[in-house]
Amino acid sequence: MATAAHAESPRETVAHAVVLTDNADEQRRLVSGLAGNSDPDIPRLLNLWKESGFFIATAPAGGWQGLAEGAKVAVTLGDDKDADDKQAASVLATGAPLRDPAGQPVRLVATDLDNADTDFDLRLAMKTVLDLAAVTAADPVQRRQVVEQIGLAQDPAKLPVLRERVKVETDAHVQQALRVAIALLELRSEDAATQIAATNTLGAVRALSARDALTTLARETETTRPQVARAAQAAGKAIETHLQVVNFFGTLFRGLSLASVLLVVAIGLAITFGLMGIINMAHGELIAIGAYTTYLVQNLFGNGMALSPFGWSFRLPGLNAGGWFYESYFLFALPLSFLSAALAGVLLERCVIRFLYRRPLESLLATWGVSLVLQQLLRSVFGANNVQVYSPSWLSGHWTVFDVLLGWNRVFVIAFAVAIIAGTWALLTKTPFGLLIRAVTQNRAMAACMGVRTERVNVLTFAFGSGLAGLAGAFLAQIGNVGPSLGQNYIVDSFMTVVVGGVGNLFGTVISALGIGVTDQGLQQILGNPVLGKILVLCAIILFLQWKPAGLFVTRSRNLEG
């Protein structure tokens, strides 16, 4: 059997395995047999199989060339669909066209054939094969991942492959990963000296992945080889210490990213509530409008979408963009979210809020009503179910720096928050419009006397604050749910951040967001309980506001209303 398998080319082996749909064990055996084979065709074939690129055809009455009636054969289909949806079929094993007994090429319809499926076990077997092949892959990131996984599997059989590689590896990161992987494999060695050397290596490079293996080793060798157990324990301790440092910085980063989310969500409110003094309960819905705009833009870049608001159905055509152009939809969604939310803000200000500038409590009730109306509107247009917003690939990866996980979406939100704060600060302090805003918010009557068109400044300021809420929505769509009640989840957080920071003070909002974010994540890390952390933060805020009712930074003005 083994000789037969060797005689076959990998291509033939795969073709052979594909048709064995009833015998999963044999399929797995055949695929596993490809491990270590350096044929460059293997990764391509296995990946194609995984992506359902192979079909199983059964020979009809009369058979095909070389195939009796009823025999199964693995085929690939060409790209040339004709009018009957038929495609040219090639035999997978040889790559030659499939021919009928008369020698004519056979054309088949894809939907008539069985798609060659893969299951979990088979894909794991494929992964082993691909991993070994990938140790020599061109991409260092891929090489490193593969090496790490081989190390974790602790299969001593793979040791020679790694030892070969470590001699020629040039990339420093992969080199390190290789050393860790080799050490991990050597932990399984029979020789105590090798084991101790391996544990020392692992301890020295602080390999987090080796933690479990070392614990297991320490336990197994406790009685038989105490010196190995001691070395394993020492290495484990070193890693444990390292882990605490990693967790500290990790928590700091996560706290910073949570703070940025809070800040992005609250900055709009800091303007409409903080500077203008409007209690806008519909702030959350402005965020939701931003999120839904992102959803719309995504679909317009994709295949378009069908909408049926109020029983009136129509279809928005899409650009059918693909690749990087589709992935860049988010860059277009950001300004559009700002604009759509700002537009909603203008309508809200003109229709409702401008009548209520001197009556804050009424504005609370009225905007709450508006928020309910907006929620129902979103529900009527987009449906009650959540909609799906896909993160572009440049937002859904991560870096690992010093064993701390830095998600790209999180790095993005931090940069985003910094940019928004800088932009808002510059607008308020460096532009003529900013001067007008400050004048009107400090003393409306006096500003009016000086010839400032306060009405216009009000509209624009409110629109700016609303637009910032829309930007927040565009980002939130990347990390969470987009549904009609999206805003409700963030309205409390927004008000909390603004009030703690001190109403009317942007800098206070920044500090309070940072404080709340880092404290929340820190408590979560220490207590190991996401709920308890949040409760404690809220309690702390209540106590804090008892002590400083006006928040961190009190804005004093000569405004008589204040």
Next chain:
Amino acid sequence: MKLHRYLSSLLLGGALALCQGSVARAQAPTPAAKTTDTVKVGVLHSLSGTMAISETSLRDILLFAFDEINAKGGVLGKQIEPVVVDGASNWPLFAEKAKQLLDQDKVAVTFGCWTSVSRKSVLPVFEEKKGLLFYPVQYEGEEMSPNIFYTAEAVNQQATPAVDYMLSKGYKKFYLLGSDYVYPQTTNLILLEYLRSKGVPLENIGGGLRKDEAGNIISAGKYTPFGHTDYQQIVAEIKQFTSGGKACVINTLNGDTNVPFFKEYAAAGLTAETCPVVSFSIAEDEFRGLPAKQLVGQLGCWTYFQSIKSPENKKFIEDFQKWLKATNTQGIVKQGRVVDSPMVLSYDGVYLWKKAVEQAKSFDVDKVVAELEKGISFTGPGGVVTTQKNHHLTKSVYIGETKADGQFKILQEFKNVVGEPFLKGKFKAAVTTPVTNAANALAVAHP
């Protein structure tokens, strides 16, 4: 408004029935004559509020089952007349609506509830007024009311088979994560006992443990509230947990909290190949609101998948789609509909009840329950289900893998699993000696 309509239809129905009685012999039987002889059946689900997304599907499948039965002559010659009430995701309201169904409408049986808390709130009502409820959604067990039939998956028909499967695939570490309420908490406690009985040491169970003063474990795993959005910390923890390999996540998060979790999970570079997630609350129907792309390859465990290949299932799906097209009941979504386990278990419940009624030759709750307890089988879309004396069902359990189209590819089937509600304390830890030796001690024969 609604109540009024029901009352008037009830009166009208009664009046018609009286007339019918007096003149029936003189008239040739007409379809109208047939419909007047009805039996009322309650449907108690949330048609509004947070649970509406899931529960309206159950209402739809029940109406479909009733129409199917009515078209074939009804139950004991009587047409089923559904009385649909809305629990509105409001648990005390569920109890009120249950009272209304039993007192005013005098329904013969009720199909309903989704969340455990809604079931717990109607339970005393059904027990006091001697009603009968069929409950179709997977739950935590530790309950067996004489007036409820649990067509739902018990923990040993979902959670423990899933863990068995993962163990058989060589997974050694289990991270428990769930929404903070009774079902995940109880299920994870049972799983903890189960895992330890299988020789998984305590240190290999992630998510954290909480102990009371006496040192007994009262909670295992990590819990987040409904609507939680920030999963950074938890995913970072899982990432570290899985750094040693051979780890998986047992996920009992409910509803849309799964979205931020899976988005963060994917962003951290965790995939089904490096650390698979087995979810107990994500079925085909939930995929309508989830990012399917980010879930590909993750696992699920239910007693039914739409992808089951059987003639019964094929017919069931086709008939349901046909019914959806034809129905004119208000508020039924017609596009993109799928079926899933809770829906099929609702459907099975209707047919089991029908069979029990026919065997008992009566709609009387006591007699019907007695027949159900004797063991009644029905070949449903998911295979044969059989009622048990303990008010649960014997049925097959499937492990499935998520595909990009929101369907599951079936990986393994556990045939005829007996539903067992009381599992706490049933699985004895393999050893009572220090847990660190659990793996070794497994090999030692029991004393």
